[in-house]
Amino acid sequence: GNGGAENQPMPAPAEPPAENAAAAEAPDLPADPAEEMELDNEDEEDGGAEDVADANNGAQ
Structure with missing residues (x-):
């Protein structure tokens, strides 16, 4: 049950990023x-x- 609920929202948010990309x-x-x-x-x-800077440090 939880897995199905998590899978459902995935496709919806995936659409806007694709358009933005x-x-x-x-x-x-x-x-x-x-x-x-x-x-x-x-x-x-x-x-x-x-x-x-390294050269100056070395000289010093």
Whole structure:
């Protein structure tokens, strides 16, 4: 009985996420490259800053 009750609500909530995922895919495609570039730049900058900090610590 409980298992059946749990299974029933599953399909209902599964529908909205599917719609959201489909809708999100369209904006994500153009947004991803820009976001990825920004993230990559941030990672590179952070990495460089960390390297400099490590070098300074080593020099000290």
